[in-house]
Amino acid sequence: MGKGTLYIVSAPSGAGKSSLISAMLETNPTYAMKVSVSHTTRGMRPGEQDGVHYHFVQKEHFEDLIGKKEFLEYAEVFGNYYGTSRVWIEENLEKGIDVFLDIDWQGARQIREQMPLARSVFILPPSNGELERRLNARGQDSDTVIAKRMAEAKAEISHYDEYDYVIINDDFDAALMDFKAIIRAERLKQDKQAAKYKGMLNALLAE
Amino acid sequence: MGKGTLYIVSAPSGAGKSSLISAMLETNPTYAMKVSVSHTTRGMRPGEQDGVHYHFVQKEHFEDLIGKKEFLEYAEVFGNYYGTSRVWIEENLEKGIDVFLDIDWQGARQIREQMPLARSVFILPPSNGELERRLNARGQDSDTVIAKRMAEAKAEISHYDEYDYVIINDDFDAALMDFKAIIRAERLKQDKQAAKYKGMLNALLAE
Numbered sequence: 001m002g003k004g005t006l007y008i009v010s011a012p013s014g015a016g017k018s019s020l021i022s023a024m025l026e027t028n029p030t031y032a033m034k035v036s037v038s039h040t041t042r043g044m045r046p047g048e049q050d051g052v053h054y055h056f057v058q059k060e061h062f063e064d065l066i067g068k069k070e071f072l073e074y075a076e077v078f079g080n081y082y083g084t085s086r087v088w089i090e091e092n093l094e095k096g097i098d099v100f101l102d103i104d105w106q107g108a109r110q111i112r113e114q115m116p117l118a119r120s121v122f123i124l125p126p127s128n129g130e131l132e133r134r135l136n137a138r139g140q141d142s143d144t145v146i147a148k149r150m151a152e153a154k155a156e157i158s159h160y161d162e163y164d165y166v167i168i169n170d171d172f173d174a175a176l177m178d179f180k181a182i183i184r185a186e187r188l189k190q191d192k193q194a195a196k197y198k199g200m201l202n203a204l205l206a207e
Numbered sequence: 208m209g210k211g212t213l214y215i216v217s218a219p220s221g222a223g224k225s226s227l228i229s230a231m232l233e234t235n236p237t238y239a240m241k242v243s244v245s246h247t248t249r250g251m252r253p254g255e256q257d258g259v260h261y262h263f264v265q266k267e268h269f270e271d272l273i274g275k276k277e278f279l280e281y282a283e284v285f286g287n288y289y290g291t292s293r294v295w296i297e298e299n300l301e302k303g304i305d306v307f308l309d310i311d312w313q314g315a316r317q318i319r320e321q322m323p324l325a326r327s328v329f330i331l332p333p334s335n336g337e338l339e340r341r342l343n344a345r346g347q348d349s350d351t352v353i354a355k356r357m358a359e360a361k362a363e364i365s366h367y368d369e370y371d372y373v374i375i376n377d378d379f380d381a382a383l384m385d386f387k388a389i390i391r392a393e394r395l396k397q398d399k400q401a402a403k404y405k406g407m408l409n410a411l412l413a414e
Contacts, residue, residue, distance in 0.1 A: 032253070052264060095287070106278060122397070127410060160397070160401075161401060165392070166401070166404075167395060168404060168407070178391065178395055181387070181395070182395060184384070184388035185388045185389045185391070185392030185393070188372045188385055190368055190370055190373050190374060191372075197375060200331075203334060204364050205365055
């Protein structure tokens with residue numbers, strides 16, 4: 001069996017990244033795929049579950065893991081740590097499972113350096129107007145927060161050209177088909193197929 | 208608009224390469240795609256059409272084109288020339304059209320050297336037994352010819368690892384979906400998307 005692929009997925013808030021990753025996992029039961037769950041020291045929000053949305057840990061424990069070099073990347077944001085466990089990802093890739101890593105462009109850069117075989121996907125909204133509409137439709141943020149997110153979105157979008165693939169999420173179903181095509185095509189790469197069909201290839205080439 | 212991609216497609220005889228390319232063109236009307244039509248000096252066979260299966264030309268004309276360096280590659284097989292027109296391919300790629308080039312591993316090597324942005328796909332049969340069954344089912348070749356084709360198939364298959372992608376054509380519909388996923392994913396590569404959505408990206412990043 002071949003190894004899984006690590007997919008780095010970035011997008012501005014409101015581009016539909018989480019929905020696309022969720023839909024991908026739900027509609028592809030035959031593929032072995034998982035989403036990487038980050039560690040964080042921030043408090044749990046309403047509706048969040050430990051081990052699903054984040055691994056919620058104490059600051060002392062997080063700093064202990066940093067010392068043991070257990071993170072592929074970590075960052076401190078507004079006084080809270082966020083990090084990606086190297087061990088968990090490598091174990092899953094080894095089992096042939098594709099792992100999706102939802103991360104911003106700064107984190108993506110750190111991951112690429114350490115995991116050169118990772119593939120990266122950037123998801124874009126079709127326009128700023130549509131992005132603002134989607135952020136407003138959530139109904140959970142104030143105008144000030146939305147204005148701040150729009151500025152952050154532009155900063156995030158400016159790094160789209162550091163990614164292997166770019167998906168425009170205008171029509172959700174089309175964007176999901178794009179995402180699926182990328183995963184399917186990556187599994188058809190020569191080295192992945194050679195590992196998966198080693199026995200068949202030996203038989204085809206036997207004297 | 209972005210440039211098209213040149214796809215080098217190789218397979219042993221009987222793996223289903225021509226059927227896959229035909230089905231791809233028929234079921235993808237929204238994509239601009241063409242099959243490269245080779246030049247040849249061999250005689251036309253029953254059912255063949257000039258300009259569709261080959262550009263049938265006289266030996267003197269072919270040698271004139273060789274002199275003008277109009278071929279990306281050419282070969283002499285059993286006294287007949289076969290060649291791939293560089294000019295025709297480059298004109299189509301420039302228009303944003305994807306071009307499929309059905310060629311053996313030797314030709315593929317020559318094309319790769321001259322067209323480094325080309326992507327290559329190798330199509331494998333699931334087993335030698337199935338390959339032999341498909342060659343027999345054509346009903347147009349003698350046992351001797353089939354034995355020779357099986358030996359040639361093994362030689363061709365031994366070069367599968369020089370290709371970017373490998374498709375196993377066991378179930379035709381699944382193989383076609385694989386092929387389509389590759390084309391779709393390649394069109395989502397960052398440089399292709401940046402060229403296609405230049406205006407949209409400028410608007411997203413405008414101050």
